[in-house]
Amino acid sequence: MTKSSKSTNKTDQVWIDRLLASEGATSVLVVILGILSGTLIVALLGKNPSSLFKAIWQAFVGYYNKGKGAWSVGPLGDTLTYAIPYVLCGLSMGFANRVGLFNIGAEGQYTVGMLAAHAFAVCIPAFPGQWLFCMVVAVLAGAIWGGIVGILKAKFKISEVVATIMLNYIALYIYRLVALYLFPAGLTNRTYRTADLASTSILKGVFISESNLNIGFFFMILAVFVYWFIMEKTKLGFSFRATGFNKDAARCSGINDTQAISLSMAIAGAFAGLAGACVLLGSLKFGRIMQGQDNYGFMGIAVALVGNSKAPGIFLAGILFGALRSAYSLMQFMNIPREVVNIIEGLIVIFIALRAGLGKVQEYRAKQKIKKAREQEAAK
Amino acid sequence: MSEYAIEMLGITKTFPGIIANDNVNLVVKKNEVHAILGENGAGKSTLMSVLFGAYSPDSGKILINGKEVKITNPNVATDLGIGMVHQHFKLVHNYTVTENIVLGREPRNKFGILSLDEAEKKVQMLSEKYGLQVDPKAKIEDITVGQQQRVEILKTLYSDSDIIILDEPSAVLTPQEIDELMDIIRLLQKEGKTIVLITHKLKEIKAVANRCTILRRGKYIDCVDITPETSEQELATMMVGRPVKFDIEKKPCNPGEKLLEIKSISVNDSVGVEKVHDLSLDVCAGEIVGIAGVDGNGQTELLYALSGLSPVTKGQIIMNGKDITNMKIRERNEAGLGHIPEDRHKHGLVGGLSVAENTVLKDFYTLKYSGKLGVLMTDRIFANSDKLIEEFDIRSGQGSITPAGALSGGNQQKVIVAREISLSPNVLLVAQPTRGLDVGAIEYIRKRLVAERDKGRAILLVSFELDEIMNLCDRIAAISKGSIAGVFKAGEKTASEIGLMMAGEKSKEASK
Secondary structure (H helix, E strand, C coil): CCCCCCCCCCCCCCHHHHHHHCHHHHHHHHHHHHHHHHHHHHHHCCCCCHHHHHHHHHHHHCEEECCCCEEECHHHHHHHHHHHHHHHHHHHHHHHHHCCCCCCCHHHHHHHHHHHHHHHHHCCCCCCCHHHHHHHHHHHHHHHHHHHHHHHHHHHCCCHHHHHHHHHHHHHHHHHHHHHHCCCECCCCCCCEECCCCHHHCCCECCCCCCCCECHHHHHHHHHHHHHHHHHHEHHHHHHHHHHHCHHHHHHCCCCHHHHHHHHHHHHHHHHHHHHHHHHHHHHCCCECCCCCCCHHHHHHHHHHHCCCCHHHHHHHHHHHHHHHHHHHHHHHCCCCCHHHHHHHHHHHHHHHCHHHHHHHHHHHHHHHHHHHHHHHHHC | CCCEEEEEEEEEEEECCEEEEEEEEEEEECCCEEEEECCCCCCHHHHHHHHCCCCCCCEEEEEECCEEECCCCHHHHHHCCEEEECCCCCCCCCCEHHHHHHCCCCCECCCCCECCHHHHHHHHHHHHHCCCCCCCCCEHHHCCHHHHHHHHHHHHHHCCCCEEEEECCCCCCCHHHHHHHHHHHHHHHHCCCEEEEEECCHHHHHHHCCEEEEEECCEEEEEEECCCCCCHHHHHHHHHCCCCCCCCCCCCCCCCCEEEEEEEEEEECCCCCEEEEEEEEEEECCEEEEEECCCCCCHHHHHHHHHCCCCEEEEEEEECCEECCCCCHHHHHHCCEEEECCCHHHHHCCCCCEHHHHHCCCCCCCCCCECCCCEECHHHHHHHHHHHHHHHCCCCCCHHHCEHHHCCHHHHHHHHHHHHHHCCCCEEEEECCCCCCCHHHHHHHHHHHHHHHHCCCEEEEEECCHHHHHHHCCEEEEEECCEEEEEEECCCCCHHHHHHHHCCCCCHHHHC
């Protein structure tokens, strides 16, 4: 709920003050710092850093495929495909964060969402529109998994951090148990597979046929819009934000903070559950028995941090992390260790954490300004 | 040797956005009682924190006993013979008096084992010498607040401080305990100590101080000698910067029907200790009832119970004829209960939300501000807050969109008052409405409360400032240990009589 009249009394601010005051600008700065540090590491390894930039560039625009003699936009497709779970898990983390909760459980919510979608795609005979049905149950499963944590937190004051970490593991092993013993088995020569998913449950590809980009992308965009609308425009979002900033004051003014906490965790879980369905039905497209965590949920934490837990920020940050992931495979062709991408991702998170340091810079500059004004006064 | 114990010259200390001390001078003679007078936010505490080494100044120098010193941390200050008694005591509650006093420099015997005998003797000796009666072996949790303060003073004496800083020492004391404190200060002076007394209470300055430095908005105003001729009015004018009216003009009270009936309620605090015991009180339309008492006698828990933040263990709360004892907070709001909470940062405002959003914090969900589908009507919310900003003279950098956390304390309180009054409640609970505010805001808020009274609202006021209660209220209830010690009309009893009731003496009328 911000009006566009921010320009008042800011005319005397230097650009750097404005930059430091803007959350979006600092996020961009953090990302640039992360990539520059990655460049340095590549250079230290004795490789040509320009390849790193080339890979990231290609992740957005594609490359010229000499074999085919045509321009390939496959990498862009990969970028956007990866961005689906990144953005959705970022929304999960961000939504809870706005209500003052630290949802480390996007991973588990993603996993149960995927499990639910898997169950309905593999155990039910094919019928038209099955994919939509699978996505709805995934959303519900994620919401329940998140909601459990919310209720534990709101009613019994159990730390959501501990509860979500535990539930992440519980989700993973439930997935394995259920998929191994309850789902129809796949062909015996293919390990870690269940039977194939019903063909009607697979998400249709869109735009870029060289990649797995699928209609899940539209649902992701819809989710971003829903996030923004609930949070910024509705009375429900108002009570969420008030609870997030100051739970005691919210409660004291009559907002039901117990309900806000439970409900927001459920909504957060729903986003992650949707991510699970999109990955299974859109990217993997086969009945997999999970071996370990997919880490989309954890990357969602970074995405939400870079995106400041705001809908547009999370969307852009998710696309960026998708591009880095897409560049991951491109870099191998360029003879750069692809782990550099992990390092860059890690550095971005570290730099985000250093944002507090920017506050210090702001403080220092404010002090200098007062000093200067004082000197000018004295000179008069 | 220099005749001055402390010379702080040209001290400047800035925090982001504010200049807490702007070229301030403080010169304290040896063996005098020197008061530092200023409103809340005038920079008194910052100046003392600089002297005690908690902050380092941006510029300026400090001389102790004529020698320039750099005080980088509190240990340096202690070594220089400066002792400080903080407003909020720093004591370990389950330790004894002596253990608290020796904390950090525990005496050991030759085997390196803690040995308190010597220390206890020294504490006993000091407490007799300076008239600070406390039992060295008593546990802190078993002694009164006044005695805890003496322990803090003993701490400074134990470490051989010659300069003792007392930060708002009377804030937590009853009128009788304040008198005793004044005697202690005089005795300390007689024994050769130099005392710095930080306060905004003019009576105390008149009572014990030799000289007084006045600060206003971070600036040094003046240093005056306190003589029997010094008038309080004069000091107040210097402190505030303009003549101050001490009394509030109000029409005679014209009470109507009972709007709030508290029927023998008991309330526990968050850890299950009973803090309010069998308390009954009525508040009528068109009157302000004040609860006079020392902090920690159940006022907080009483208000929690009335506002719905915590349940009662016994009794009934009737508002406007309706039993609200088990109602949720929102239901109470809708039934016409307003609440200006004691802790405005914790309970009153959501600092991260805008002023506009804070003004509708209690009714944003109603059809006035939300559509049938639950979508907020931003235009109406802003129109409402623009109106309130105008009416209540709320000063904010960017109007309605300013985050409430960015406002000054007085303006934050005005936002809360504006919100509560704009909901036109039948019963208004008000706790510590003027704590920490500048005089302008204090006057304004008191005036608004009286105006609400004249409109026929029932107001229950809790304040730890007896003057505020005596000035503002029509009836006064003295509270002690969670029970009402007596109810009487304003003007019937003197401050010291009320003080005795606050200290636990039941009035004759109440015991009938």
